[in-house]
Amino acid sequence: MSDTTPRPSPRPAERSGWRFSAWNLLLLVPLLMLVTPWFNTVTPRLFGMPFFYWVQFVWVVVGVACVAIVYRMTRDEPVTNAPDELGVDDLDERNVR
Amino acid sequence: MTNWVELVVFLVLFLVVTVLGFLAARWQRGGHMEHLDEWGLGGRKFGSWVTWFLVGGDLYTAYTFVAVPALLFSSGALGFYALPYTVVLYPLVFLPVLRLWSVSRVHGYVTPADFVRGRYGSSLLALIVAITGIVATMPYIALQLVGLEAVLRTMGINASGILGHLPLLIAFVILAVYTYQSGLRAPALIAFVKDILIYAVILVAVLYLPAKLGGWASIFDSAQAKLSQPSATSGGKPQGSILLTGSNQLQYITLALGSALALFLYPHSVTGVLASRGRAVLKRNMVALPAYSLLLGLLALLGYVAIAAGVKPVTNNATGRPDANTIIPALFDSQFGSLFAGIAFAAIGIGALVPAAIMSIAAANLWTRNVYKEYLHRSATPRQEARQAKLASLVVKFGAVAFILFIDPQFSIDLQLIGGVIILQTLPAVAIALYTRWLHRWALLAGWVVGMTYGMYLLSIIPNPATGRRHFGGSALTLDKLTILGWHPFAGSTVQIYVGFVALVVNLVVAVVVTWLLRAAGVFNGPDQTAPADYHADEGSPRLKPVADAVAGAPGAKVVASE
Numbered sequence: 001m002s003d004t005t006p007r008p009s010p011r012p013a014e015r016s017g018w019r020f021s022a023w024n025l026l027l028l029v030p031l032l033m034l035v036t037p038w039f040n041t042v043t044p045r046l047f048g049m050p051f052f053y054w055v056q057f058v059w060v061v062v063g064v065a066c067v068a069i070v071y072r073m074t075r076d077e078p079v080t081n082a083p084d085e086l087g088v089d090d091l092d093e094r095n096v097r
Numbered sequence: 098m099t100n101w102v103e104l105v106v107f108l109v110l111f112l113v114v115t116v117l118g119f120l121a122a123r124w125q126r127g128g129h130m131e132h133l134d135e136w137g138l139g140g141r142k143f144g145s146w147v148t149w150f151l152v153g154g155d156l157y158t159a160y161t162f163v164a165v166p167a168l169l170f171s172s173g174a175l176g177f178y179a180l181p182y183t184v185v186l187y188p189l190v191f192l193p194v195l196r197l198w199s200v201s202r203v204h205g206y207v208t209p210a211d212f213v214r215g216r217y218g219s220s221l222l223a224l225i226v227a228i229t230g231i232v233a234t235m236p237y238i239a240l241q242l243v244g245l246e247a248v249l250r251t252m253g254i255n256a257s258g259i260l261g262h263l264p265l266l267i268a269f270v271i272l273a274v275y276t277y278q279s280g281l282r283a284p285a286l287i288a289f290v291k292d293i294l295i296y297a298v299i300l301v302a303v304l305y306l307p308a309k310l311g312g313w314a315s316i317f318d319s320a321q322a323k324l325s326q327p328s329a330t331s332g333g334k335p336q337g338s339i340l341l342t343g344s345n346q347l348q349y350i351t352l353a354l355g356s357a358l359a360l361f362l363y364p365h366s367v368t369g370v371l372a373s374r375g376r377a378v379l380k381r382n383m384v385a386l387p388a389y390s391l392l393l394g395l396l397a398l399l400g401y402v403a404i405a406a407g408v409k410p411v412t413n414n415a416t417g418r419p420d421a422n423t424i425i426p427a428l429f430d431s432q433f434g435s436l437f438a439g440i441a442f443a444a445i446g447i448g449a450l451v452p453a454a455i456m457s458i459a460a461a462n463l464w465t466r467n468v469y470k471e472y473l474h475r476s477a478t479p480r481q482e483a484r485q486a487k488l489a490s491l492v493v494k495f496g497a498v499a500f501i502l503f504i505d506p507q508f509s510i511d512l513q514l515i516g517g518v519i520i521l522q523t524l525p526a527v528a529i530a531l532y533t534r535w536l537h538r539w540a541l542l543a544g545w546v547v548g549m550t551y552g553m554y555l556l557s558i559i560p561n562p563a564t565g566r567r568h569f570g571g572s573a574l575t576l577d578k579l580t581i582l583g584w585h586p587f588a589g590s591t592v593q594i595y596v597g598f599v600a601l602v603v604n605l606v607v608a609v610v611v612t613w614l615l616r617a618a619g620v621f622n623g624p625d626q627t628a629p630a631d632y633h634a635d636e637g638s639p640r641l642k643p644v645a646d647a648v649a650g651a652p653g654a655k656v657v658a659s660e
Binding site: 024026027028029030031033034035036037040041042045047048049050052053056057059060062063064066067068070071075 | 185188192317340354380387390
């Protein structure tokens, strides 16, 4: 079931069934934010903001970091080698890979 | 009293957006506009930036911008659930959304119900999912009008009766016409304007207002002081608190989690996802979209800023009651100069148009694909499908306007609350089916029926003392009231929980039990159109179905719309 070895073939090989990478477990980390008793206090304050509020802003960063790491570490498939002829790219990024 | 500077700024920006909406039809036009892939999904080729603006504009709506701070204003910390909701959201949906994109791209699915039909070979289950989606989306569109109206009334366009709704009607007619013409490209293009305005406004507001009002410490202190006073309707208890209390912690957690699970089941979210070009685009967006969460969190705190600034909600002359949703517009009105307040109002107003357009397109797609084509006109060609969807989008939008005009807006707010509960009931059929077909199709149906019925029953027994209502007064259920066929497992408890979460658990339990029974009895589970490898196909794969291709297998498959 686990098949995360990088493939040198230019065309992404079609895979089947489940793919699992241990990195995906990182996606569960932000759920810890839902344990509210850990941070339901006023102190310590930051810029006058109670702990309850500013610590949840910190969790935004944690959430982004977790998803970004999973994205980076599971990027084993080359996306496409076909020339990008899509017009929307005029307004959009081109080949940011 | 009308503020003319605000109004002129608002109208100019509104005009810019209207022109953009009409020009959008020509923007990067692909093959046949007379096809759902083009009209309803923008050609399925949006890149990372367009998707970021489109999905951001879609998920973070005007109503969110108006209602979340209003909730903090009136009840305190509970309203901040919007932040954890949008933080846990992206990690939760990261993998399932990629699978949904791939399988939809391989088979040409336009709606989540299309996927269910392909996965289980059941047009009945697909119909149930489609109708649930349409019913949940309709009040959501109406709520965008509530957001827009809050802005208009703050600017002084606050007449009573039908006349008071006229500006709203005009705005929506314009929206309806350019959505009809340009399809999903219109909101995609307008979303750029909307989000840039919103970012500018919020950043200025969260930097300037606390400095003006004595810093965050004093803002939170005055919020706590006001919230700790008993209100006329709370029976001597404090109105709220800037921290969670013993009884609303579980509500905070389950509401955040339940809302996160529900969001990508809404048809308009799926529309945004399916319009993107590839998996890499979606992955990058899952990393970048939380920028909006940061924004939403900051915006939510403006509810406390409004308390510190002593803002009073504007009285809605159509209903005669103070409208809590005008808190944020009223705050901008009292604290900013007219020019900047006008920009802020335009940001919220345009913020209503983007999601309203996407939602009406999503509802129209559901109607066309899963009701019209399935039951009314099986041999519909892609061109007829596109025409049907365009008409349906008009019906949906005017239905939403009628909601606001003829029925108390409060009703839309209640329905939206119910919307979250009912859309969650499609989670087993859509999200779990992306991974496994273990749950039996009849078990999914049984789970849906029981979850839906139980959820509605629980909502019906929730009173709201603040508005004097005895039924459908909110989504926070006191555990004391939780009954399972007359048995009260948590009698005496004052802890509250989100109804949608309870109903989903019941739905899942029923689905699992019935699956066991049906499997033991050897009942056929329907044909599966999808192959395991479909769920990993990416752009460039030969598996993908060509965009705007005639739908294979349908009698009208050979008819290709001409330009």
